[in-house]
Amino acid sequence: MSFTKQFKCTQCGQTYPISKDILVCPNCKDQGILDIEYDYEKIKGIMTKDYFANNNHYSIWRYLPLLPVEEKYTKNTLRVGWTPLYKSMHLKNIYHVKELYFKDEGLNPTQSLKDRASVIACVKALEAKQDTVACSSTGNAASSLAGNASKMGLKTVIFVPKRAPIGKLSQLMIFGSKLIKVNGDYKDAYNLSKKAIEHYGWYNRNAAINPNLIEGKKTVALEISEQMNFDIPDWVITSVGDGCTIGGVYKGFYDLYQLGLINQIPKILGVQSEGCSPFYDAFHKGLPLEETDENTIADSIAVGIPRNPIKGINAVKFSKGTYVKVSDDEIKDSMKLLGKEEGIFAEPAAAASLAGFIKARHADIILKKDRVVVIITGNGLKDTKNALEIVGEPVLLDANLKDLIQYIERGERNE
């Protein structure tokens, strides 16, 4: 049984009955991204603290009453969610905050937070009796759709921009997708996918447009809250591309607040790259988003025209958070720091969250008394080329002790 109540347009506020036949507000078209509203009064009777204590689903399905899906199609899926929330001992002391946590989304089945949305897309496609799901992506949405779909017996057609890293493409091809590599950037891949989806009638996983997907992404916030025993942090930090992840983070806390399970929504810090910062610019100028270049190593957040501007801005505005932007060098330093101090291998877009934390801490946006959660959105193994550029190629030694000793002692002198 699903507790969804209605769709509400984020642009004009008009509400509509839930239906698989509308994807955006008929009045506002593509600008009219819909939000799903729930019957919180009914859910309150079910999702009590006891509900969590007695729940043995260690995946996003433990939050079923807050998801827009029927239980029937959730039985045969990859295990998405319930990723660890690690308490930091080292970086916490280096940057002096009260508590610091890392939510490691790289441990999802296809190694990114996108699995939370993709598994929902696949369930919705099955509910709609579709056999093919399509999307355009800088990489992770695609590989995650492909993996989740193959488990659930669905076909996938994926549109990627020319620059998508090979680690992500190899995942896609192993999962058996029809891969369309578009000679252009993300915008071009998105536009072609939109036309193709209209032409062939495939199920649309383009995250910004499809209101179900943010509902999957919000489970990261539900988990963080539960893992912290509903004693929520002061700040939650995530990197931002299209704006769906940060919108989902807000929605998850919003739901729990409506249910009376938390007494406040944490401040949300959105992190963008200096080379691609449309949200940062719009938020600080107080103006609508403008298209920017896509000039950063953090390919997963290189989105020059974000598809979810309203939710991406509102998440930060309503939570009284802010946006920061970080350079590629700061992202690279953060990748090294996170690996060396915390044992987490993040892809550049994920390390950007840590770089944003450091920036906000130095600017005293985040204070010494604060408790902070940094979401690490994706795994570094997807993009080893960038990682090797940061740490350098390994040295090849002959197999004798003398050379080894020389090499080790030289290293120690240089440290």
Ligand SMILES: *Cc1c(COP(=O)(O)O)cnc(C)c1O
């Ligand atoms: C998609 C993605 C993001 C940003 O999410 P948006 O919904 O596009 O804002 C951040 N990090 C990683 C690793 C991603 O794959």
Ligand SMILES: [Zn+2]
């Ligand atoms: Zn509207």
